[in-house]
Amino acid sequence: MKRTFSAATIAVAIVSAVTIGIPAAAQPLDPHPSISEVQLNPEEQAPSHPAVTTTNNSEAGEEPFTAWGLATPPGAENYEVNQVSDEELDPRGVEGWQPTPDPQDEIVDGQMRSDIETVPEDFSDADADRAELAESALESDREISLQASPRCSVYWPSWFEVCGSIRAKYDSMGGPQSFLSLPKSYQLINPDGIGRRSEFVNGFIYWHPDTGAHSVSIPVSVVWQRHGWEGGFLGYPTTSDMALGDQWFKQSFQGGHVYTHNTLPASQASIQGAIYDKWQSLGAQNSELGFPISDELTASDGIGRYNVFEGGMIYWTPQHGAHAVTGGILAKWALQNFERSGYGYPIGDATTNEQEELTQDFEGGTIFADPNFFWQPFSCIDAISRIALENSVVDDFDFICSNRGISLTTSDTNFFGMPTVDDVVATTSFPQLRSTNRTPANIGVECDLREPSSISGPLRSGAYKVSKSVHLCFGQTEPPTPTKPLKVKWSKELAWTIANTLPQRQIGAVTLQVNSLDLPGFTFTVDSRLQEDKKFQIDPTMQRMVNTVSDPGANRSKVVNYDIPTRPGTYFVEVTGISLKIPDWNYNAELNGLRFAIGRYHCPQYRYYSDLCEFPDPVDDHT
Structure with a gap:
């Protein structure tokens, strides 16, 4: 026996929710209907961040950058390159989704949409019936107020309303047919009291008056979460995901960028500041470095910073700036234990000398790329x-x-x-x-x-x-x-x-x-x-x-x-x-x-009491 609801019951709930409101100071400058007018579930107004579950996909004992043939810098042994599941790498929407054509205004056994269609996974028949009543209530409200377009929409079988600029963004993506799939929350207030978000089965849409509304996938959100969401250095998203080919995606934020690879070997990484600028100057993903596969990490001395890329690394120090280290030079530096070696940090970019050898200067000396050395596994x-x-x-x-x-x-x-x-x-x-x-x-x-x-x-x-x-x-x-x-x-x-x-x-x-x-x-x-x-x-x-x-x-x-x-x-x-x-x-x-x-x-020159020959530190072993 189905529970008894009616569109009138849902409408009363909507009106009750509207009276809760949002403080005037938090009202956004939004070309769509004011978000302060949007119906919010009273139980979901407490400022909090969403909880995104992360997955450790590395094999026991496997170093994080093995799949790219790169050695692990000291201190990064436990870094997780991929924290999402295989299913989250390939999110799917609800194929062929359509709004309910003539929603019932009360539950009638055998005549609800849930009695005719299979309800998608993650939702129950009761959810679907509640959504259908909400669709009917919103249609009635729109007819009474003579609105040309709805302030909010419900997407069967989810009964959560999506409103304002977030609704407009969601609809422009294809609604439930997009990778986000169906809504799973009302519109929520972010902890800063200004931004808003709606949560979906496969991600989020975030809105802020300075940046607008942008979708955020699960792979991007695991990076954003570990950096403190909008309260961290990344701030709010300024773009949605941008496809770069071969399942690589980029999303820009106020304080940096997130790159994800949504197929194997999967990765999610943030990059910002001087290292991002250096990477861009070298040709970004079209350079020998390829795409970033790690966040900006702190070197073992607590001073230097670096990002790991598909084909090498960029290291930054306040004394020497940012420099890429790749190929045979990186392999030889890694064998000496990176910046912990006598070579220290790179102080310049790699160059070709008179003998056409690739060389790079470090704090403690010069490393030569050995032409007789194949550096990849x-x-x-x-x-x-x-x-x-x-x-x-x-x-x-x-x-x-x-x-x-x-x-x-x-x-x-x-x-x-x-x-x-x-x-x-x-x-x-x-x-x-x-x-x-x-x-x-x-x-x-x-x-x-x-x-x-x-x-x-x-x-x-x-x-x-x-x-x-x-x-x-x-x-x-x-x-x-x-x-x-x-x-x-x-x-x-x-x-x-x-x-x-x-x-x-x-x-x-x-x-x-x-x-x-x-x-x-x-x-x-x-x-x-x-x-x-x-x-x-x-x-x-x-x-x-x-x-x-x-x-x-x-x-x-x-x-x-x-x-x-x-x-x-x-x-x-x-x-x-x-x-x-x-x-x-x-x-x-x-x-x-x-x-x-x-x-x-x-x-030294040989003399009877001369000093012995000595190996310097670091030892130069180029052939």
């Missing part, structure tokens, strides 16, 4: 498949994979290649990736994904020692067939460390240690050379060294000494290639294209 298996296809390799082969080069070795030929953007991945689908249940048998895929940290930044252990840790993926493939793609038979990870020590003014020592390689028997060789840091040298090689290790562990490391020139200068040891042999598995591969410097050191 990539799939070794995708890369070796591509290189094999490009070189028409039809045999099975041994491979070694790193972010500084990839080697494919057949029975009689060696192929070298670099990873490309085609190989970039955020995650890998191989279930045995980095398996903790490792076995010495040559079966199973234990490694695939290579990251920038696969070769660490230089670890400075005082002024006289620098080391680097390296993780390589190596393995074998099965012979491809015309009907089957290339398949990896097995892959394993090789972890090793190489160090350069300066025990005497004229003597240096290169130490090679294999950290983990549980194999029946192997021979691992690293070729390196000593170079002087001089411009325009035909061949800077001064001495070549070869380290060979056959067992893992610190007590099995191999030390090779080399001579340091007596003249003053800057010198460095550079790795030039590696090889790995496992006779029992018929594995024999080399990676001669692997090149990286361990770190530069400065030497």
